[in-house]
Amino acid sequence: MAYRAAVGRQSYVFADLKTLLAKATPLRSGDQLAGLAAGSMEEMMAARMALADLPLRTFLDEALIPYEEDEVTRLIVDSHDAAAFKLIASLTVGGFRDWLCSDAATTPVLARLAPGITPEMAAAVSKLMRNQDLILVARKCRVVxxxxxxxxxxxxxxxxxxxxxxxxxxxxxxxxxxxxxxxxxxxxxxxxxxxxxxxxxxxxxxxxxxxxxxxxxxxxxxxxxxxxxxxxxxxxxxxxxxxxxxxxxxxxxxxxxxxxxxxxxxxxxxxxxxxxxxxxxxxxxxxxxxxxxxxxxxxxxxxxxxxxxxxxxxxxxxxxxxxxxxxxxxxxxxxxxxxxxxxxxxxxxxxxxxxxxxxxxxxxxxxxxxxxxxxxxxxxxxxxxxxxxxxxxxxxxxxxxxxxxxxxxxxxxxxxxxxxxxxxxxxxxxxxxxxxxxxxxxxxxxxxxxxxxxxxxxxxxx
The missing domain is CATH 3.20.20.70 (Aldolase class I)
Known part of the structure; x- marks a missing residue:
């Protein structure tokens, strides 16, 4: 499935979910080396806009690496806690970012939610967050x-x-x-x-x-x-x-x-x-x-x-x-x-x-x-x-x-x-x-x- 967004008069198309995630990532040399990074800041922002509107449920329906080919994918899918996920099931990635930064996302709530979060969801929301957001939310997460x-x-x-x-x-x-x-x-x-x-x-x-x-x-x-x-x-x-x-x-x-x-x-x-x-x-x-x-x-x-x-x-x-x-x-x-x-x-x-x-x-x-x-x-x-x-x-x-x-x-x-x-x-x-x-x-x-x-x-x- 392709994803689309526009910045000004320029429209961008992202061929699939892993392309969208890659283009939305803050610039780093490894993604450039792999040929995955956004070609411009405008393309990066377009990818983030499209990502922000993406329902979190998408990550349960579209595997980045096929289930049949990768045991890590199978682990992620088979161990997903659907009951824990219900709390955020209606949110988009952008809505998830806003909720995480809100007072509703307390330490006990985040602990109960953790089994319902796939790594792709976590990575996706991080791409929309400033450094201070990453610090604010991580500080509320305690793992003993x-x-x-x-x-x-x-x-x-x-x-x-x-x-x-x-x-x-x-x-x-x-x-x-x-x-x-x-x-x-x-x-x-x-x-x-x-x-x-x-x-x-x-x-x-x-x-x-x-x-x-x-x-x-x-x-x-x-x-x-x-x-x-x-x-x-x-x-x-x-x-x-x-x-x-x-x-x-x-x-x-x-x-x-x-x-x-x-x-x-x-x-x-x-x-x-x-x-x-x-x-x-x-x-x-x-x-x-x-x-x-x-x-x-x-x-x-x-x-x-x-x-x-x-x-x-x-x-x-x-x-x-x-x-x-x-x-x-x-x-x-x-x-x-x-x-x-x-x-x-x-x-x-x-x-x-x-x-x-x-x-x-x-x-x-x-x-x-x-x-x-x-x-x-x-x-x-x-x-x-x-x-x-x-x-x-x-x-x-x-x-x-x-x-x-x-x-x-x-x-x-x-x-x-x-x-x-x-x-x-x-x-x-x-x-x-x-x-x-x-x-x-x-x-x-x-x-x-x-x-x-x-x-x-x-x-x-x-």
Whole structure:
């Protein structure tokens, strides 16, 4: 079905729904690379006008990727909650935007609505929203998850402590971990991107983190970000696995490029839960996504990168994850060219995920060849903190020495906590206080807690 709109005397025709969505998307280099972007601002505005008048029900009738060809489409269609959708079933995309920004869209109402929102609906409405709209609505969406602590509570923001090392050196990993804990980071997860794919090395790292958490009774979880099949194999070997990790995307073909299927993710979920390692909950999955992943695998089916990214959240949602992380600027300027595009993408991803009921965090990051700098990351950090992001990254000096990209530092989370009054996970906050790392107000203590932790870890490394 074709869609039409006019701007001034110029009329525009959009051949189908995915073309309409692509042309309505704020400009980004990935869509230009794919030949999907609007050719002018006038065409973009015409597409948005046509999109605003489109009934939301259209997304239930017209699949962007055929049901018969794509298991992600089948997941989206088969899991759609028609009863939840009734609340907004009469609205157009433009009417949905207005309703979301109104006082009627409260936190409890949005939570009940989430299962009725398809990723295409979320992506579509985001294309009509200014940055402030994305922040306003996402802030009203709360997604709370639990494993050894409670994440996503109002007024709280967690941090993934990322102690990567280019050779997986134990002393280097422990030094970064100590540093991060002494700054109050690590309540989301202590998560290592291993330099090696050796099962022996990954098992050793998991045992290292497990021993650390047990020795100091830290109410957090560990993860070594290896392929889901490796996690399942390690679980079968009796290795202490807290969270099962996997990168995912929004199409079956893109997931195949990662070596995963929905059935394999279900296997990972069941394996992770079989260990019963959580103390306050059983959200055991950790997913990472990023705009451009499907396009880079030539698996986007002509769908714009932001809409494909939203479809990845439907995959995540099905497995009740503890954490979902959009690694927003990691793929590079071929997909998000500069700081402006990275900022917009981060706000879109967070909004779409939260609207769909997904516990969204964000790796606020960029590669060294992108037209971006740390000031841009400060801006996105401040905006996402205001929007209620569940977690961010904590990396020594904001410079990952193994993955070679720029992110947010241990100090950055102190800044946003001070400015916005954001707390940590309550169980982790209480532990920091017991360890004399923070004071009763949650600020870094003048006591000796950090030094005592360092000494103990130095003993462990020796």
């Amino acid at each position: 998850t639990r494993f050894r602590n409670t994440l996503g509570l109002p007024g709280a923001m967690a941090v993934r402590l990322q102690p990567n090392h280019p050779t997986d050196d134990v002393a280097g990993i422990l030094a970064s971990t100590m540093d991060g804990l002494s700054y109050g980071c690590g309540d989301a997860v202590i998560g290592i991107n291993p330099a090696s794919d050796s099962m022996s090395t990954i098992g050793d790292l998991l045992r290292l983190l497990d021993a650390l958490i047990a020795r100091f009774e830290i109410p957090t979880q560990a993860c070594v970000l290896t392929h889901v099949t490796s996690s399942v194999a390690l679980i079968e070997q009796g290795v202490p696995v807290d969270l099962v990790f996997q990168s995912v995307a929004g199409t079956q073909a893109a997931n195949a490029s990662f070596g995963v299927t929905l059935a394999l993710l279900q296997e990972g979920l069941e394996a992770g839960r079989s260990l019963k390692r959580g103390t306050v909950g059983d959200n055991v999955m950790y997913f990472e996504t990023g705009q451009g992943a499907a396009l880079s695998a030539n698996a986007h089916h002509g769908v714009d990168q932001q809409t494909v990214e939203a479809r990845a959240y439907a995959v995540c949602r099905a497995y009740e994850p503890l954490l979902v992380n959009t690694v927003v600027g990691f793929i590079g300027p071929e997909y998000l060219y500069d700081g402006k595009q990275i900022i917009r993408a981060g706000l879109e991803d967070h909004f779409c995920g939260k609207l769909m009921g997904v516990p969204m965090g964000c790796d606020i990051c960029y590669t060294n060849h992108a037209e971006a700098d740390q000031d841009d990351m400060d801006t996105l950090l401040t905006l996402l903190g205001t929007a209620g992001v569940n977690f961010i990254m904590g990396i020594p000096g904001a410079d990952d020495v193994m993955l070679n990209y720029q992110s947010t530092s241990f100090h950055d989370q102190l800044y946003i906590r001070e400015v916005l009054g954001l707390k940590r996970a309550p169980e982790f906050e209480a532990w920091l206080r017991r360890m004399d790392i923070t004071d009763p107000a949650g600020k870094l203590s003048a006591g000796q807690g950090g030094q005592a932790l360092l000494a103990a870890m130095q003993d462990r490394a020796a």
